[in-house]
Amino acid sequence: MKTVTEIARQYNVSADTIRHYSKLGLLVPARDSINGYRRYSMQQERRLRFLLSAKRLGFSLIDIGEILNMAASGDTPCPLVKKLIDRHMEVVRAQMRDAQQLMTRMESASREWLNAPDHEPSAESICHLIENWDSDHPDGNHPNDNHPDDNHPNDNHPDDNHDVCTTEAYDAIQY
Numbered sequence: 001m002k003t004v005t006e007i008a009r010q011y012n013v014s015a016d017t018i019r020h021y022s023k024l025g026l027l028v029p030a031r032d033s034i035n036g037y038r039r040y041s042m043q044q045e046r047r048l049r050f051l052l053s054a055k056r057l058g059f060s061l062i063d064i065g066e067i068l069n070m071a072a073s074g075d076t077p078c079p080l081v082k083k084l085i086d087r088h089m090e091v092v093r094a095q096m097r098d099a100q101q102l103m104t105r106m107e108s109a110s111r112e113w114l115n116a117p118d119h120e121p122s123a124e125s126i127c128h129l130i131e132n133w134d135s136d137h138p139d140g141n142h143p144n145d146n147h148p149d150d151n152h153p154n155d156n157h158p159d160d161n162h163d164v165c166t167t168e169a170y171d172a173i174q175y
Helices: 004-010 015-023 042-056 061-072 078-113 128-136 167-174
Strands: none
Touching: 004 015, 004 042, 015 042, 042 061, 061 078, 078 128
16 A cells, blocks of 8 residues: 555656545545555555546546446446547537637737837727737638638637636636
């Protein structure tokens, strides 16, 4: 049986990550009767390897919990796993399309701004480059965008107001 530090070091994750997974019930360590430390058996190591593999495939901690619970109840989680990965692939494909459209808009703006003069901020303007970007193209069709299916490139996306966070933080929020 291994301690939190030993198992974390072996699998190249932080001890806090192991503790987080334990707190969520994804790992179930035994307690040392002498000092109360968490101890991880070979079974828990296998479970951690499964968990880390699932994370690398894009499964959330919620997904992993469902898969583990299904397996613990004696039911095969494989149909669920197939359904979840197909759903995740569609999300990633949409994100990739959005990212490509964003890259195209950014490249177009960069080309247009290459020789544009710098202006001092004022009460009316923070940065004329960004402010004029949409006013120069009020229909949303910027000259070099190449995204005919996206008629509203500046629509707010549900994630626009969220900061980027780590995988662990994201999964903690979802869980």
